[in-house]
Every structure is written in structure tokens, then in C-alpha cells.
Amino acid sequence: MREKTYCVVGAAGSIGRNVCEQLLVRGARVVGLAHTGMQCAKLEGEIKRDRFTSYPLDVLSCSEIASILGRLSMDGTKFDGLIYAVGPYLQSNFMKEIEKPIMGDDRYDHRFRVEQKLLCLGLYNIVELFFTLLKFRSRIVIAGSSMTHLTADKAPTWLNFWPHVMASACQEKMVEAIRHSEQIKVREMRVDLLQFGPIDTPFYAKILPEMMPKLLDMGTVIDAILGQLKDKGPSVTEIIRIN
Numbered sequence: 001m002r003e004k005t006y007c008v009v010g011a012a013g014s015i016g017r018n019v020c021e022q023l024l025v026r027g028a029r030v031v032g033l034a035h036t037g038m039q040c041a042k043l044e045g046e047i048k049r050d051r052f053t054s055y056p057l058d059v060l061s062c063s064e065i066a067s068i069l070g071r072l073s074m075d076g077t078k079f080d081g082l083i084y085a086v087g088p089y090l091q092s093n094f095m096k097e098i099e100k101p102i103m104g105d106d107r108y109d110h111r112f113r114v115e116q117k118l119l120c121l122g123l124y125n126i127v128e129l130f131f132t133l134l135k136f137r138s139r140i141v142i143a144g145s146s147m148t149h150l151t152a153d154k155a156p157t158w159l160n161f162w163p164h165v166m167a168s169a170c171q172e173k174m175v176e177a178i179r180h181s182e183q184i185k186v187r188e189m190r191v192d193l194l195q196f197g198p199i200d201t202p203f204y205a206k207i208l209p210e211m212m213p214k215l216l217d218m219g220t221v222i223d224a225i226l227g228q229l230k231d232k233g234p235s236v237t238e239i240i241r242i243n
């Protein structure tokens with residue numbers, strides 16, 4: 001991956017940070033977009049590579065995206081690939097979130113709206129506004145969730161997971177729409193959605209052991225993402241294990 005440049009959105013998250021590190025190990029140049037300035041400072045302080053730069057960005061703010069687009073355009077940056085790993089994982093508040101069922105509760109509506117915005121609208125904003133920064137035949141890889149393929153009989157009710165299922169289903173449709181858009185086809189770009197089962201991230205460390213499903217190791221997740229960046233076949237929606 002030497003001579004290649006990638007943009008990682010959600011760079012301070014569990015998946016995003018690992019993707020940044022592994023791309024850098026493989027010789028790529030990486031622009032990491034993290035949610036806040038503090039996250040960027042931490043990332044730059046810890047990663048310490050001259051091929052890594054980061055910018056703070058709220059994917060729901062078109063003006064912030066436009067401003068970063070301006071800065072990157074002035075540098076002449078063009079990306080070989082973009083990885084979207086933004087998501088709400090309720091890390092700090094998780095046990096509180098699951099303490100009682102939320103069906104019919106206002107929080108249900110709130111969680112759905114938050115998740116849907118990040119999984120769909122944020123993705124749309126980034127693809128739409130960063131399009132001019134993506135090279136001919138570049139790759140877009142999205143870290144999504146396999147939860148949307150679980151049937152209710154297999155669903156872990158403790159997770160209060162329906163807002164996440166619905167938002168992920170919307171993301172799947174959104175990706176299909178992006179994939180078949182004229183501009184993606186004309187530029188021969190490829191858009192892959194990888195729908196992961198539960199991954200061994202700090203999120204699950206907060207969950208009681210008896211609730212813990214089998215977890216995917218991060219190495220498998222990163223290999224899958226980097227594999228899609230290099231793959232020359234047609235676009236896919238791939239499900240990486242449902243528990």
C-alpha cells in the first residue's frame with residue numbers, strides 16, 4: 001500500500017484507529033478524521049508518523065466537511081480509498097442504556113434517530129462532499145453491522161437492539177443507492193459494506209460475561225477492510241459472522 005493515500009472517517013474509534021495504524025504499517029499515507037480536536041491531538045501524539053495527519057470533523061456538519069475539503073484540495077490530496085467507521089456505540093452509558101427495555105419509550109426514538117443519522121446521513125455527507133477528492137477507481141469501505149440480519153428469535157433482547165437494527169438496515173439501502181449512483185459508476189469506483197458481528201472492542205468489555213456473545217477479533221476485521229481496499233472484483237455487501 002506504499003504510494004497510496006487513504007482517508008479514515010471515525011479515526012479515533014476502535015475500528016478506525018486500528019485501520020489507521022495498519023495502513024501506516026503497510027506504508028500508506030493516512031488522513032484520519034476524528035470527531036473532536038482532542039481526539040486528533042491524542043491520535044497524533046500516540047501514532048507519531050509523518051505519513052499521518054488528522055482533522056476534527058463532525059460528519060453531520062456539511063460546513064465542517066466543506067472546510068476540510070477546502071484544506072485538502074489546496075494540498076492537492078487525492079485518496080485511493082475512504083474507510084467509514086463512524087458509529088454510536090454508547091460506550092460510556094451502555095449499562096444504563098440496557099437496564100430496562102426501551103420499546104415504546106422516547107429513548108427508542110432518540111436512539112434510532114442518532115444511529116440513523118450517523119450510519120446514513122453522515123456517510124452520505126462524506127461521500128457527496130468528498131467525491132472530488134477520490135481518485136478514479138478508488139474504493140469506499142464501510143464498517144457496518146450484521147445485526148440487521150438477525151431475526152427476533154436470535155436477537156439478544158438485553159441489547160435493546162431494534163434502533164440499531166433499523167438504522168443498519170437503512171445504511172444497507174443507503175449504500176446500495178450510493179453504489180449505483182451515476183458518479184460512482186462513471187468513475188469506476190467500488191463501494192463495499194462489511195457488516196460485522198460483535199467485535200472484541202472496549203464496548204463489549206462493559207457487558208456482563210453471561211451476556212457476552214462470541215466476539216470477532218480485531219485482526220479479522222482489519223484484514224477484511226484492508227482486503228476490500230485491494231480487491232479488484234465487483235462491490236459487495238459482506239456479512240462477517242452473525243452470532
Ligand SMILES: NC(=O)c1ccc[n+]([C@@H]2O[C@H](COP(=O)([O-])OP(=O)(O)OC[C@H]3O[C@@H](n4cnc5c(N)ncnc54)[C@H](OP(=O)(O)O)[C@@H]3O)[C@@H](O)[C@H]2O)c1
Nearest residue numbers: 012013014015035058059086087089143144145196198199
Ligand atoms: N464494535 C463492534 O462490536 C461493532 C460490531 C459491528 C459493527 N460495528 C460498526 O462499526 C462502526 C464503528 O464501530 P466502533 O466499534 O469502531 O465504534 P467506536 O469505537 O464507538 O467508534 C466510532 C467513532 O465514531 C465517532 N463519531 C460519533 N459521532 C460522530 C460524528 N457525528 N462525527 C464524526 N465522528 C463521530 C465516535 O466519536 P465519539 O467517541 O466522540 O462519539 C468514535 O470515535 C459502527 O458503525 C458500528 O456499528 C461495530
